[in-house]
Amino acid sequence: MTGFLRFFIPFAVALSTSVATAQQLDQPQDTVILSVSGEVSVTNADGAAQFDLAMLDALDQHVTDVETPWHDGAQQFSGPRIIDLLNAVGATGSELRFVAINDYAANMPWADTESFDVILATRQNGNTMSVRDKGPLFVIYPFNQNPELRNEVYYGRSVWQVKEIQVLP
Template structure:
């Protein structure tokens, strides 16, 4: 009987969730650092991502009119919810920080409820710092017209370099 229990426990081991050490390390330049209440890290208590790591996450394309650009554009990049899952985020609030230290607080639930993306490309072209890259938080404004207002515009940070998972 005891051997059957031990065998059952042993067989279940591969299904135990990944540990913090299982987040791969970036091999290219780091474009995003995630800190705070996260379970999966790869660099001194933080989760660092290069472009290839971001590209490996589940992706989404959102076509939308925004107040920052003329006309409708196609934004693509990793789903915010996939990024939260990758780092094992355990917080209700995100502080999204831009290259120039501008920061906005974003409810973590927004990333799950609205299919928010961290756009890495616009109209098929990689975002650069010059055109709001490397990452631009985009809500699906055309699919969810109720999001087209100042509250969500303020949360749509561009030139993102860091996300702090809080509370």
């Protein structure tokens, strides 16, 4: 039993330290552009995880070149993959609801975030996006890499001017 305790106690301390560290989310230092609420365990504001642009930029970035129905020619979008954002806030659920600045909302099955490299674009062609240009955040599916996504179902899930993600059970 002594050998077990010698192994278990340091392991338990290390595990509890890493869990405590993983539960922390910095406070936004600039304008909040995204709130993630619902089934999340890592928060920084009244049960939600709020992000400014710098916080989103601190997540792993993904770049995709894609043609969309809303732009002329191929565009380059970059931002964190939605699954990485969800992991950062300890999200668990089966569906996501994306809410835009004008309160338009669309639901996305959680499975889309695992099956496709869907990003929450913060930039188009290297530039931040203004509200006028469908920003500051835009859900972008990899339409060019997955032609089966080129239909009204996935276009409808490609919400622009995103202000909130609600993680649903």
